[in-house]
Amino acid sequence: MSRVLFLSNPYDSSASPILGLANELINKGQEVTFFSSDExxxxxxxxxxxxxxYKGDLDIFHEKKSDESKSGLISALLEPMKFIDDIVVQIRGLKFDYAVFSPAYPYANIITQLLGIPKAQFGVAS
Incomplete structure (x- = not known):
């Protein structure tokens, strides 16, 4: 049995397709840990x-909530380690065989390198 880390951008067009793949892997006996937004x-x-x-806002299309907050895109570009550190803290002590991520996921290369695991990008052809 493999343990798989899923990294999804927090919007439906990204999460829904790889959620289907995660479901299929679970049906085949794989263990899945899935990162996304609370929704x-x-x-x-x-x-x-x-x-x-995700503790931070990774939605790059999200509007600013106030003048003091940054949009998801600005925050993702200026403060990537805050998101990466959050993920690493939440999975501390867990071992994964590989990671699956949505095509636009910004930190997959860094996270999989930190964990020393292979990665697979999952996208849906239009």
Whole structure:
């Protein structure tokens, strides 16, 4: 049995396709840990995956909430380590065989290098 780390951008066009893949892997006996935004907690847990929320705003299309906050895009570009560190802290002590991520996921290369695991990009052809 493999343990798989899923890294999803927090919007439906990114999370939904790889959620289907995660479901198929779980049905085949794989263990899945799935990172996304809080709005996907129900669907992720509904397929039997371990849900992990992003603490920061990774939605690069999200509007600013106030003049003091940065948009997801600006924050992702200027403060990448805050997101990467959050993920690494949440998975401390867990071992993964590989990671699957959505095409636009910004930190997959860094995270998989830190963990020393292979990665697979999953996209849907239009």
């Amino acid at each position: 996907f907690q129900g669907p992720v847990e509904g397929i039997g995956a371990d849900f992990k929320p």
